[in-house]
Amino acid sequence: MSAHSNHKPSVQDLYEGDxxxxxxxxxxxxxxxxxxxxxxxxxxxxxxxxxLLVITVVEVFMxxxxxxxxxxxxxxxxxxxxxxxxxxxxxxxxxxxxxxIKGFILTVLIPLVLFVWxxxxxxxxxxxxxxxxxxxxxRQHIEKVQNEQKN
Amino acid sequence: MLxxxxxxxxEQNLWGGGRSPFNVSYGKIMIWFFLLSxxxxxxxxxxxxGTRRFFSQVWPDANxxxxxxxxxxxxxxxxxxxxxxxxxxxxxxxxMVLAVHAGHYGDKKNVVKWLLWTIIGGIAFLACQAWxxxxxxxxxxxxxxxxxxxATPVSSFAGxxxxxxxxxxxxIAAHPLVAMESTHQFFNFFFTITxxxxxxxxxGVIFNILILINVxxxxxxxxxxYEMVEKVGLYWHFVDLVWVFVFTCFYLL
Numbered sequence: 001m002s003a004h005s006n007h008k009p010s011v012q013d014l015y016e017g018d019x020x021x022x023x024x025x026x027x028x029x030x031x032x033x034x035x036x037x038x039x040x041x042x043x044x045x046x047x048x049x050x051x052l053l054v055i056t057v058v059e060v061f062m063x064x065x066x067x068x069x070x071x072x073x074x075x076x077x078x079x080x081x082x083x084x085x086x087x088x089x090x091x092x093x094x095x096x097x098x099x100x101i102k103g104f105i106l107t108v109l110i111p112l113v114l115f116v117w118x119x120x121x122x123x124x125x126x127x128x129x130x131x132x133x134x135x136x137x138x139r140q141h142i143e144k145v146q147n148e149q150k151n
Numbered sequence: 152m153l154x155x156x157x158x159x160x161x162e163q164n165l166w167g168g169g170r171s172p173f174n175v176s177y178g179k180i181m182i183w184f185f186l187l188s189x190x191x192x193x194x195x196x197x198x199x200x201g202t203r204r205f206f207s208q209v210w211p212d213a214n215x216x217x218x219x220x221x222x223x224x225x226x227x228x229x230x231x232x233x234x235x236x237x238x239x240x241x242x243x244x245x246x247m248v249l250a251v252h253a254g255h256y257g258d259k260k261n262v263v264k265w266l267l268w269t270i271i272g273g274i275a276f277l278a279c280q281a282w283x284x285x286x287x288x289x290x291x292x293x294x295x296x297x298x299x300x301x302a303t304p305v306s307s308f309a310g311x312x313x314x315x316x317x318x319x320x321x322x323i324a325a326h327p328l329v330a331m332e333s334t335h336q337f338f339n340f341f342f343t344i345t346x347x348x349x350x351x352x353x354x355g356v357i358f359n360i361l362i363l364i365n366v367x368x369x370x371x372x373x374x375x376x377y378e379m380v381e382k383v384g385l386y387w388h389f390v391d392l393v394w395v396f397v398f399t400c401f402y403l404l
Contacts, residue, residue, distance in 0.1 A: 030255055030256050033258045038256060045245060045248050045249060049245045057234075059398075059399075060231075062403075063213070063230050063402065064230055068315055079399055079403045079404055080399070083395055083396060083399040086395050087392055087395055090391060090392050090395065091388075094245075094247075094388045095384075095385055095389070101174050104173040108183055112187075114191070118198055119201070122198050122201065123202060126202040126203065126204070126205025127205045129205075129206050130205060130206050130208065
């Protein structure tokens with residue numbers, strides 16, 4: 001069933017009518033589900049499924065066997081890199097963001113740059129708080145009293 | 152990964168008016184913007200979890216907290232159950248994108264089939280989460296607000312920490328209340344964040360059921376397109392996406 005309307009859509013149509021005419025590429029409506037194009041799409045979906053599965057298995061393997069023997073910073077770097085890679089595949093292929101036009105991709109991705117500041121600022125603050133908390137005279141006094149009570 | 156888009160003459164005229172310059176319908180732009188705001192909410196929750204963790208001298212070890220599997224008793228199986236949950240959610244994301252694909256071709260029968268599998272996957276994930284929460288409810292003697300009583304014996308939370316690390320064990324021995332406070336925070340954040348995610352999965356399942364009913368009734372066939380399947384699909388994939396980050400923050404790092 002083709003949903004394409006050949007007439008030029010009115011502004012009203014853009015909001016309420018069949019909006020499929022707006023799509024381009026794989027997002028467009030097609031009629032032949034058995035076509036090579038359709039089969040390639042399905043193939044791509046399953047390929048990404050296998051990639052995601054392998055990444056998850058690698059992560060779990062690292063978490064179970066390597067997280068105590070490798071340097072913590074290195075393990076964490078791998079975990080975060082693999083997480084971003086997984087997220088990228090889900091957004092680009094499953095959510096079809098990779099099939100949209102560049103302007104829309106940027107509109108969605110640019111606000112996420114906020115997270116760079118967000119993560120750095122808050123984690124740094126957390127680390128600084130721990131540092132201060134361990135160094136303050138009050139804390140040292142508490143520990144001194146606790147040690148005296150123990151002895 | 153993102154496919155490069157070559158600007159064409161047609162694309163350069165996108166902003167000339169009379170059409171969507173993004174080649175995307177109004178409804179789809181709005182669901183993307185909603186998901187952006189939801190991403191910021193989940194981001195805030197996960198980053199506050201990270202901040203609290205950076206505050207703390209010691210933190211529970213995921214390999215010790217999450218080591219149980221249904222019907223396996225006391226067997227030490229770290230990460231195995233959550234791997235199963237992750238697999239279920241990825242799988243349901245695949246079936247959802249296949250439903251969206253079938254929708255692009257107006258293939259009603261396959262939209263119904265893949266939507267049904269997606270709903271089953273979502274319910275299976277929720278069932279797993281219910282088991283995990285029930286299990287941890289037993290371990291903590293409650294959900295939120297556990298481990299606040301200073302008289303709590305150290306043995307009731309020491310098991311959540313890394314047994315191999317001399318540093319961690321030394322901190323627990325010297326400052327048991329610091330370790331208890333960390334345990335309290337860990338579980339509060341765990342129940343809040345996985346609870347908020349679980350609420351998203353629940354509403355996603357409800358949306359999927361609603362659109363399945365519409366598909367079966369032929370509502371979208373009459374409308375001429377299955378865009379609603381695509382929009383709910385975006386929400387469903389986002390829920391999977393959030394789980395990828397929850398999985399990393401709580402179970403791996």
